[in-house]
Amino acid sequence: MRVLxxxxxxxxxxxxxxxxxxxxxxxxxxxxxxAAAAALRSSRFDLVLLDLGLPERDGIDVLRELRRRGDATPxxxxxxxxxxxxxxxxxxxxxxxxxxxxxDLDEVSARMRSVLRRAAGRGDPCIQHRxxxxxxxxxxxERDGExxxxxxxxxxxxxxxxxxxxxxxxxxxxxDRLYGWGEQVESNAVEVYIHGLRRKLGADxxxxxxGVGYFIPA
Amino acid sequence: xIALLALxxxxxxxxxxxxxxxxxxxxxxxxxxxxxxxxxxLRNQVSLAPRLELPPNQEDTDFIVQIWxxxxxVTYQSRAGLPFIARPLVGYxxxxxxxxxxxVYGLRTLGGVIQIAQPIRVRRALARxxxxxxxIPLLVLLPLLVLAMAWVVRxxxxxxxxxxxxxxxxxxxxxxxxxxxxxxxxxxxxxxxLNRLLLRVDAAVSAQRAxxxxxxxxxxxxxxxxxLQLQLLERAPDEPARMQARxxxxxxxxxxxxxxxxxxxxxxxxxxxxxxxxxPVALQAAAADAMADMHALALxxxxxxxxxxxxxxxxxxxxxxxxxxxxxxxxxxxxxTPAGGRVQVRISGGADSGAGTGVGALLEVIDxxxxxxxxxxARVFDRFYRRAGAAQGGCGLGLAIVKAIxxxxxxxxxxxxxxxxxxxxAVAFPAPAQDPxxxx
Numbered sequence: 119m120r121v122l123x124x125x126x127x128x129x130x131x132x133x134x135x136x137x138x139x140x141x142x143x144x145x146x147x148x149x150x151x152x153a154a155a156a157a158l159r160s161s162r163f164d165l166v167l168l169d170l171g172l173p174e175r176d177g178i179d180v181l182r183e184l185r186r187r188g189d190a191t192p193x194x195x196x197x198x199x200x201x202x203x204x205x206x207x208x209x210x211x212x213x214x215x216x217x218x219x220x221x222d223l224d225e226v227s228a229r230m231r232s233v234l235r236r237a238a239g240r241g242d243p244c245i246q247h248r249x250x251x252x253x254x255x256x257x258x259x260e261r262d263g264e265x266x267x268x269x270x271x272x273x274x275x276x277x278x279x280x281x282x283x284x285x286x287x288x289x290x291x292x293x294d295r296l297y298g299w300g301e302q303v304e305s306n307a308v309e310v311y312i313h314g315l316r317r318k319l320g321a322d323x324x325x326x327x328x329g330v331g332y333f334i335p336a
Numbered sequence: 337x338i339a340l341l342a343l344x345x346x347x348x349x350x351x352x353x354x355x356x357x358x359x360x361x362x363x364x365x366x367x368x369x370x371x372x373x374x375x376x377x378l379r380n381q382v383s384l385a386p387r388l389e390l391p392p393n394q395e396d397t398d399f400i401v402q403i404w405x406x407x408x409x410v411t412y413q414s415r416a417g418l419p420f421i422a423r424p425l426v427g428y429x430x431x432x433x434x435x436x437x438x439x440v441y442g443l444r445t446l447g448g449v450i451q452i453a454q455p456i457r458v459r460r461a462l463a464r465x466x467x468x469x470x471x472i473p474l475l476v477l478l479p480l481l482v483l484a485m486a487w488v489v490r491x492x493x494x495x496x497x498x499x500x501x502x503x504x505x506x507x508x509x510x511x512x513x514x515x516x517x518x519x520x521x522x523x524x525x526x527x528x529x530l531n532r533l534l535l536r537v538d539a540a541v542s543a544q545r546a547x548x549x550x551x552x553x554x555x556x557x558x559x560x561x562x563x564l565q566l567q568l569l570e571r572a573p574d575e576p577a578r579m580q581a582r583x584x585x586x587x588x589x590x591x592x593x594x595x596x597x598x599x600x601x602x603x604x605x606x607x608x609x610x611x612x613x614x615x616p617v618a619l620q621a622a623a624a625d626a627m628a629d630m631h632a633l634a635l636x637x638x639x640x641x642x643x644x645x646x647x648x649x650x651x652x653x654x655x656x657x658x659x660x661x662x663x664x665x666x667x668x669x670x671x672x673t674p675a676g677g678r679v680q681v682r683i684s685g686g687a688d689s690g691a692g693t694g695v696g697a698l699l700e701v702i703d704x705x706x707x708x709x710x711x712x713x714a715r716v717f718d719r720f721y722r723r724a725g726a727a728q729g730g731c732g733l734g735l736a737i738v739k740a741i742x743x744x745x746x747x748x749x750x751x752x753x754x755x756x757x758x759x760x761x762a763v764a765f766p767a768p769a770q771d772p773x774x775x776x
Contacts, residue, residue: 127557129588133564136581140571198556220560223567 119234119277120144120162120295124154124177125169125196130219134167137223142257142270146298151175158184162294163191164237165230170197170208178211185212192233196221231255238281245280247334250319252280259319266318271296275311279324284336286327337489341482348478352471359467367459368428368441371452374399375443378450398458400438402451411448424449430456495523503530511538547606547719551599554720554731558592591731598733601660602719605740612654619683619697620645622655626662627681630670638675641666649686649697651765653745661741662699664734665761669703671730673758677704686765696747696765704758713751738763 121143125131135145146161148154151172158166158180166184170177181193195208200218208216214233217226231254235243245252251260257273259266268276278287278295289308297303304310312332315324324332378401401414404424425431426442426449437456442449495518502514513531516524565585572578603609623643634641651658662681669679679701686697708716708723715721717739720732738761742749746766754760 127561129561129584129591130557130564133561133568133584133588137564137568137571140568140573198553198560219556220563223564223571 119164119274120146120298121165121167121230122154122157122161122163123147123167124149124151124172124180125167126150126172127169130169134226138227141227142274144274144296144298144301149173151177151180155180155183158189158191159187164295165234166191166193167226167230168193168195168213170195170199170204178208181208181211181213190237192237194226194229194233196226228255245277247280247283248323250276250280250323252277261319268318269311269314271307272311272314272318275308276315276319279332279334283334286331286333288331291331337486337493340489341485344485345478345482348474348481352474352478355470355474356467359470360463363463363466364459367439367454367462371399371428371439371441371454372443374401374452375441375450378403378452379443379445398455400451400453402453403448404451405448424451492520495519499523499527499530506534508541511535511541543606547603550719555592555595555599558588558595558731561588562592564588595731595733598731598737602733602737602740605657605660605737605744607740607743611744612656614652614654616650617653617655617658619649619651619658619686619699622658623662623681623683623699626659627666629663630666633667634670634679637670637673638677639670639673640678641670642678642680644680644682646682646684647686647697649683649699649765651686651697651745653765657741657744661738661763662701664738665701665763668730668734669701669705669759669761673703673705677758678756679703686767696767698765699763700760702754702758702760704754704756707753707757707759708751716751717749 119142121138123131123134123138123145125134125147126149131147131149135147138145146157146163148157149172152174154168154172154177155175168177168181172180177195177197181195184191184193192214193212195213195216196219197204197208197216198219199208205216205218214236215229217229231243234254235241238245243254245254249262252273253259254277259268259273259276274296275292278292292308293303296308312324312326323334325335326332399414401412402410403412405411408424424442425440426444429440429442431438431440431453433453438453439456439459440451440453442451499514499519506512506514511534513534514527516527516531519527562585565581565588569578569581569585572581620643623645627641627643630641666679666681673679680703682698682700682702684698684700685695712723716723717735718732719736721735722730722732739749742763748764750762750764752760752762
């Protein structure tokens, strides 16, 4: 899952990045409103963690522009503004959730998962499909009841493919989800992960559409 | 009002008492006059007719008439059985006849002495009756006067009670001005000044509230960082991660402490905070102290820090506050100046050149950093304002503190471009004028 973190406080940004990376998210961090808006225009993210009190351009403004474009990327507001009026304004501007500082990491993680679940149209936190069960909370995977050990990247690829069974994701799109800017990507990394997944889950778990990408059959 | 009414009552009673006594005295004079007139009228009668014709109903009068002939024999007595006056006294006299006091008047005539006497008891009774009759209007008017006064005073004081009720409704949360319409001119100045006071109090309370709200809000970020790092420490999968988290946690705690300290300093520097004693402070010493605190940071950042004192400037102020002022200016300069840069503190003016200087002391802090564009110069003094690209560690209060302290000392701050492209902050203290603490 690729997350855009927009936070101008360096300590908080660093802390969140470390924590979320430990949970397996790919994080890109922007420090001001203009940079955040530009990033949202140019790249695709699964979730945005948005601070409101940003230099250059206020977070609410960035959010409004995003929604005006019709972009439905889930947005979670993290801010020190706790007045009721602020919360209502934030949610009405298009945020999916609103968390006040100082926040608890566990709560942020849980709300992120909740927002992602809703964005995928699922009710059950776990993703179940054709005998494969993926639990985003514990990052555990089971196949027909048997637990399966996956590397962090393998898990990330599987989760990306399970979000919408039947939808095809190209290698570039998978790389997009796995790596932030400034990270080196091995040219065949994705193939390696797909190979690993097939080995552990069964050859027909993931299909290849030659020249296009990979998908999990619906 | 009670005092006023009591005064009026006492004065009225005094007037009444004096009037009463006056009436008694006046009636006494009248009665004496009456005796003499009776004697005179009888003399005329006697001289006309040797035998006295007296009205038949003499029993009703209180008077005794006695007439003596020239050889000392009583020739006539108005009533038998009435007290007998022993001697032919002439003029007015007070006698006691049969145990009762009498007033006697004797008139010498050609045919002897005519004496008229009247019992004093009777005179007194008549006098009292007259005096009381005089007093009646007074006695009727006095209560009316008291009531009228009470009413007038009450209704005059009614606006005051209204104002008092109005003031009573005011408290910290509602400091609106008092209604000032239709006030008697005695109360208007009071209400006017009260309204001005309310305005000042409202401003001070609002400023305090805003400060507290801002402070609480701004503390959220440092505390969020603390909590984050603590949770990361708990989750750390291995020792290097744990050590990293511990380091970060320490830094986050330091940052929170710094913010709290700056907040307290700012609160103490605010104009309405109680002042410590104003004393002559040597700027050079204050600056040197402050710079000693900043020396380590400057070294860490590779910034050259120095002091240039062109004069023994002495300012009248609060010693610790001035140290804080210099410290915050230097702190800002050091944080914003890149490594290899220079921060210079310069002191000039304000010295005692002996001949009554009109120039105040000038404290300048010049850095070789990026400077502040003219457009932002007003905003940098706002609380919690941090410029984009600010170095880590600041909490945005440094210049706000400097401004507050400068105001307390009547000093003026200006921001300008330094020669080398950095920022020059100048704090101009007021001229000493007739400062008695200047060295002679």
